[in-house]
Amino acid sequence: MDRQDHPLPGAGAAPLHRAPDPLRGITPKVLTESLRAMERDGLLTRTAYDEIPPRVEYELTELGRSLIEPMNAGCEWSRKHLSELMRARDAWYASS
Incomplete structure (x- = not known):
């Protein structure tokens, strides 16, 4: 798996739908709130793409790493x- 295909932030940008299995028990609302809080605190960056269907990728910042x-x-x-x-x-x- 190369860096762009890695499902976790920090090893390259990762689309939300490729979240690893341990996150499957978390509701989308709670996951979104958690990711937004991490973005607010400077731990990751969020890139939204103007596509259909919408696509968002998250990546750890240096602080997050x-x-x-x-x-x-x-x-x-x-x-x-x-x-x-x-x-x-x-x-x-x-x-x-």
Whole structure:
């Protein structure tokens, strides 16, 4: 897959309809609100094309790309500690 075909922002512009599977549980309204907030905060750019059907692409800005490494670290931490977190959660619910 080349950069233009990548479904995630930051690896090139990505059309919204090519969002990855984990986003399928999010309503279009919530996704749009989230993307607009990220645009407002300077994390991504939005390019709208005057086409039928309408087409919009999103791409991470340099500021947005600067979050990739810390987010990857958070994901790695959660992968390492998920079982501990789940045990703590189960224990908390059992004692409540």
